[in-house]
Amino acid sequence: MTNLFIKRKAVAATVVDSIMGSGKTSWAIQYINESNNKTKFMFVTPYLTEVNRIKESTTKDFVEPESQDGKLNHLKELVRQGKNVVCSHELLKRTDSELIELIEAEHYTLILDEVMDVISEIDMSSDDIRLLLNSNDDKGNPTINVDGKGKVQWNNPEYMNGSYEGVRNLANADRLMLHEEKKVLKMYWLFPPQLFKAFEDIYILTYMFNGQIQSYYYNLFNFEYGFRSVKYSEDRGYQLVDYITPANEDRKHLKELITIHYSTPRDKNDLNLIGDKPSALSKNHLLGVKTKQQLKKRYKDNGYNFYFHKAKVKPSQVIWTSFKEMRKPLLIKGLKNRFVPVNARATNEYADANTCIYFANRYMNPITKRFFMDKGIKVDEGLFALSEMLQWIFRSAIRNDEPITVYIPSKRMRGLLEMYLDNQI
Structure with missing residues (x-):
């Protein structure tokens, strides 16, 4: 049996760490199209809707595993045949030792669109x-x-x-x-670390990798990785360039595009009061709210008041979120079909929304956090919360450089966004 902590070959993964909408997927498509015929790709994405984009935008023939004999079995057969494969995160999470051996034998390049749930x-x-x-x-x-x-x-x-x-x-x-x-x-x-060691090359398309759980997982298993960013030019298209660190990012345009809701002295109700305490809107806090009718009503009324009276927009222009257990208890009037999961990433489905309601205060699972810390892995919980929130906010129209208004009642989460826009994080 292979020991999880035996170090095989060094895995020099490239983390393509650039802000959402900067062209990471476009770079990947261009990279695939410009590669030689011998390079075999496995493109893994969070959503099946993105599978078609890869199949339609690349000059190589990509095959999606089908479920007739089980998707995992079909995936193994496609790898055995050396086909270019596009599949979902969920399918890759079912990896077994046979698939790992096949991938290693066929010398595949992995392009991972956004980080995976690795624990x-x-x-x-x-x-x-x-x-x-x-x-x-x-x-x-x-x-x-x-x-x-x-x-x-x-x-x-x-x-x-x-x-x-x-x-x-x-x-x-x-x-x-x-x-x-x-x-x-x-x-x-x-997630089996041996799989990451089986690929010839690895590219991870994400933003703020250092705040995400997969980075802690990589550090736990001593995986080697380096950072690059994406830049577009008229003559060369999308190219990987030297990593632009968070401290050197130009976020001026984001600060101009994002309007954070604050109450004014003229307001009868301060919509942000519900989030003043550090733990307010955390998962545990909201599960307590779930059983209290008056508190639930206050949250829902605040959400409706914000988009209908403050932002004065139609429901079709709004997206809102909270933890999945709170989707029904906190359902805001008119927004039944405008809920976007709090962990959403890598989808353009809601790019028409210019108004965002964020009923969440993100913390790492405390046991998961301790799991890594006890093994000597440093965890930045603030960066984790910020990266998760930014992923969600960028499902909206801001990914198209259009202005948005955000209602973030959690004082902690709002403060993280303020610091980010001021380049303090």
């Missing part, structure tokens, strides 16, 4: 995990072992099926980690 908590109680830790097989051997870094190894080959089948499969695939904090046990699924 997620397993739905298993702390008591069940402790029960599993203390269980033995018929010979008295422990069912699982956990090494010093938290990697879980399954030891019982006679266990065929039952409540722990999923745990066994993940452990056998080297994709299961255990973490304990304050006597609470959590198990995590990890």
